[in-house]
Amino acid sequence: MPCDLILALDVPTREEAAPILRQLRGELRWVKIGLQMFTAYGPDYVKAVADEGFNIFLDLKLHDIPNTVAKAVESLAPLPIGMLTLHASGGREMMTYARKAQLASKPDLLLLGVTVLTSMDATGLCELGVSVSPESQVSRLGQLASDSGLTGLVCSPLEVSMLRKHLPAGIQLVTPGIRPAGEAGGDDQKRIMTPGDAARAGSSYIVVGRPILKAKDPVAATRAILADLASA
Numbered sequence: 001m002p003c004d005l006i007l008a009l010d011v012p013t014r015e016e017a018a019p020i021l022r023q024l025r026g027e028l029r030w031v032k033i034g035l036q037m038f039t040a041y042g043p044d045y046v047k048a049v050a051d052e053g054f055n056i057f058l059d060l061k062l063h064d065i066p067n068t069v070a071k072a073v074e075s076l077a078p079l080p081i082g083m084l085t086l087h088a089s090g091g092r093e094m095m096t097y098a099r100k101a102q103l104a105s106k107p108d109l110l111l112l113g114v115t116v117l118t119s120m121d122a123t124g125l126c127e128l129g130v131s132v133s134p135e136s137q138v139s140r141l142g143q144l145a146s147d148s149g150l151t152g153l154v155c156s157p158l159e160v161s162m163l164r165k166h167l168p169a170g171i172q173l174v175t176p177g178i179r180p181a182g183e184a185g186g187d188d189q190k191r192i193m194t195p196g197d198a199a200r201a202g203s204s205y206i207v208v209g210r211p212i213l214k215a216k217d218p219v220a221a222t223r224a225i226l227a228d229l230a231s232a
């Protein structure tokens with residue numbers, strides 16, 4: 001399956017988002033609404049972006065006791081979303097409850113387990129008491145998520161080929177931590193790859209925010225990323 005691009009719409013206001021969405025309509029299919037915009041504008045904004053013709057990835061990274069997460073999934077189910085995240089570190093029971101709620105309320109929703117945030121490196125994990133490498137921890141949480149019934153994961157592109165060897169063939173691997181060649185470094189992302197390399201590694205989708213949003217020409221930046229994906 002070809003790798004598709006998801007724009008992370010991480011901007012402060014809907015007024016800032018509007019021209020970006022207008023320019024990119026027709027260029028890409030998926031938009032990720034995360035904590036910044038959902039906290040500011042809520043479910044109505046999800047509906048508004050979907051009404052503009054985009055598929056929506058709602059990246060709320062749910063993490064709570066099993067019942068609370070399951071009820072949140074049920075509450076979100078009426079929204080026009082195609083993907084939703086929860087933290088795999090919430091554990092087997094939390095993921096099982098969430099999956100059951102998702103299957104009952106919105107069977108076509110792709111529920112994604114976030115493994116280890118792409119902003120974390122071995123030092124950051126160690127500070128949390130996790131003394132294995134990011135790759136080992138991603139492997140552990142990815143397996144747990146899959147065993148709990150989830151069919152999609154969020155991980156860094158660096159772990160994709162490893163996960164593909166161990167997890168069911170149809171697993172959807174969504175990878176943030178994307179930096180076009182020449183743009184590496186200087187921000188919070190630690191485990192990164194270029195769009196083309198992420199696609200070659202086997203990512204199902206890549207997630208890109210700042211390299212597009214902060215580009216002088218977001219349309220040109222998007223087209224360059226899509227060309228890199230197409231060449232992979």
Ligand SMILES: O=c1ccn([C@@H]2O[C@H](COP(=O)(O)O)[C@@H](O)[C@H]2O)c(=O)[nH]1
Binds near residue numbers: 189
């Ligand atoms: O492990 C993760 C999980 C989610 N994200 C989200 O992806 C985008 C990345 O944005 P960039 O500006 O391209 O760094 C952002 O919305 C994160 O919340 C992630 O980066 N890593």
